[in-house]
Amino acid sequence: MDTQQAIRETPEPVTPGDRPPRLGRVPFVDNTAAMLRDPLGFYDRAGAHEADMVGYSVAGTTGCFVCHPDLVEQVLVTDADVYEKGQLLQDTLGQFIGEGLFLLEGEEWQQQRTALQPAFYRERIAAYGDTMTEFADRAAAGWSDGQRIDVLPHMQSLTLNILGKTLLDVDIETTADALEPLLDALRTRLDPRSLSAYLPLWVPTATNRAVTNSLAEFQSTLDDVIAARQREDEHAREARDDVLSLLLSLDDETMDRERLGHQLLTFLVAGHDTTALTLTYAWFLLANNPKRQQRLHDELDATLGERQPTPEDLFELPYLDAVLNEVLRLYPPAFTVFRQPTEPVTLGGYELSTDAQLTLPQWLVHRDDRWYDAPDAFRPERWDDDLEASLPDYAYYPFGGGPRHCIGMRFARMEAKLALATIAQQYAVEAVTEPPLSLAMQITLSPTAPVEVRLRER
Ligand code: HEM
Numbered sequence: 001m002d003t004q005q006a007i008r009e010t011p012e013p014v015t016p017g018d019r020p021p022r023l024g025r026v027p028f029v030d031n032t033a034a035m036l037r038d039p040l041g042f043y044d045r046a047g048a049h050e051a052d053m054v055g056y057s058v059a060g061t062t063g064c065f066v067c068h069p070d071l072v073e074q075v076l077v078t079d080a081d082v083y084e085k086g087q088l089l090q091d092t093l094g095q096f097i098g099e100g101l102f103l104l105e106g107e108e109w110q111q112q113r114t115a116l117q118p119a120f121y122r123e124r125i126a127a128y129g130d131t132m133t134e135f136a137d138r139a140a141a142g143w144s145d146g147q148r149i150d151v152l153p154h155m156q157s158l159t160l161n162i163l164g165k166t167l168l169d170v171d172i173e174t175t176a177d178a179l180e181p182l183l184d185a186l187r188t189r190l191d192p193r194s195l196s197a198y199l200p201l202w203v204p205t206a207t208n209r210a211v212t213n214s215l216a217e218f219q220s221t222l223d224d225v226i227a228a229r230q231r232e233d234e235h236a237r238e239a240r241d242d243v244l245s246l247l248l249s250l251d252d253e254t255m256d257r258e259r260l261g262h263q264l265l266t267f268l269v270a271g272h273d274t275t276a277l278t279l280t281y282a283w284f285l286l287a288n289n290p291k292r293q294q295r296l297h298d299e300l301d302a303t304l305g306e307r308q309p310t311p312e313d314l315f316e317l318p319y320l321d322a323v324l325n326e327v328l329r330l331y332p333p334a335f336t337v338f339r340q341p342t343e344p345v346t347l348g349g350y351e352l353s354t355d356a357q358l359t360l361p362q363w364l365v366h367r368d369d370r371w372y373d374a375p376d377a378f379r380p381e382r383w384d385d386d387l388e389a390s391l392p393d394y395a396y397y398p399f400g401g402g403p404r405h406c407i408g409m410r411f412a413r414m415e416a417k418l419a420l421a422t423i424a425q426q427y428a429v430e431a432v433t434e435p436p437l438s439l440a441m442q443i444t445l446s447p448t449a450p451v452e453v454r455l456r457e458r
Pocket residue numbers: 085101102103113167266267270271272274275278332333334337338397398399400401403404405406407408409411412
């Protein structure tokens with residue numbers, strides 16, 4: 001596909017000094033109220049604008065949606081060195097994970113990324129396969145024929161168990177007890193519809209108090225985890241190769257207690273909810289598309305029979321791969337990527353200053369009918385004929401791109417596929433919750449009500 005041909009025409013050619021078309025009919029009117037009422041609708045209205053760049057202004061910030069794959073690529077890859085994560089993310093997440101890999105910038109980020117990369121090498125991740133399958137099997141063992149389940153909490157405990165065992169090797173029962181209240185409080189605080197999202201943490205709202213208390217609880221659990229590691233003899237410590245031990249082995253000066261807390265919270269937040277949501281949306285879509293579910297079962301039966309899947313088997317399961325691609329296209333848990341230029345830049349012909357908050361929304365680009373036929377339909381088979389090779393590079397980017405792409409991508413894809421395969425070998429799912437899903441844009445794209453399915457033993 002010739003993407004240059006497909007760049008949408010702006011009403012007039014862009015000339016120096018022009019601004020992108022703006023959301024809202026009345027010029028210079030702030031979009032805060034619309035964004036607060038319905039963030040998802042706000043994104044959809046930007047999409048309906050049918051322009052590749054759409055300006056907006058929320059809570060005093062100058063924002064711009066960037067909706068063309070070539071422009072997304074320019075920001076994330078080609079010109080990556082003149083963009084940072086930006087003030088919006090620093091303001092909302094900085095006090096919790098500002099010292100973690102997700103938000104660090106420059107030299108410090110590079111140093112941490114290089115140090116942590118070995119935990120995500122292909123061979124290392126393949127070694128986690130058995131743990132992933134085992135925990136998925138254990139989750140299914142607790143279910144029975146005809147049972148109706150609220151999917152997300154089951155998937156959250158599954159992905160937390162897997163993450164705890166494989167990447168952190170911590171006592172996850174204790175960590176989960178401290179982590180879940182913190183995550184719940186953070187989800188509420190960072191929901192753009194909640195008042196707390198716009199207030200500093202010291203303002204004593206009920207949500208802020210809950211965040212502060214649960215953060216203290218989490219920190220103290222973390223202290224126990226670190227102390228236990230430090231009590232281990234050198235031999236035991238050297239034998240470990242999990243993310244926590246890589247962090248602890250870094251120079252003390254670069255890895256103080258606060259930074260360690262931010263790093264661990266980064267991995268727990270980034271690595272557990274995202275994959276749990278992916279699996280939840282997968283069960284929802286399969287339950288509501290029985291023929292596609294049947295095709296998945298047929299592939300699993302033909303390739304695996306009753307045998308548990310291994311990482312090598314995943315190469316022989318193309319439809320499973322297509323199902324995952326399609327789930328992440330329709331419901332990308334990371335629904336947008338934020339960036340802010342560090343110097344004046346030109347993007348899509350427009351001159352942008354350093355206060356521009358750029359929103360690169362997977363939620364819109366993944367459903368753009370210039371790249372996808374029937375973009376709202378769940379059709380895993382669209383990936384059969386190597387669709388990915390014919391798409392513009394950044395028409396599909398559930399894991400971001402460029403130097404800041406998701407470090408856990410390979411881990412997450414393997415985990416999701418092994419969990420889907422293991423559970424689908426044992427159960428079919430029938431729809432209880434039907435489309436459309438009611439969704440909220442919190443830290444991740446999350447359902448606002450239980451997503452339920454009924455289990456049928458196979
Ligand atoms: C389906 C699951 C996942 C999705 C959709 C996802 C998505 C993303 C995206 C879009 C980014 C880039 C953000 C940006 O450029 O601003 C990112 C970064 C990141 N992800 Fe993931 N992620 C997933 C799973 C995981 C897992 C399993 C882990 C770790 C165990 C993880 C850890 C991280 C970290 C640490 C970063 C920051 C990397 C850096 O800036 O160097 N993610 N993720």
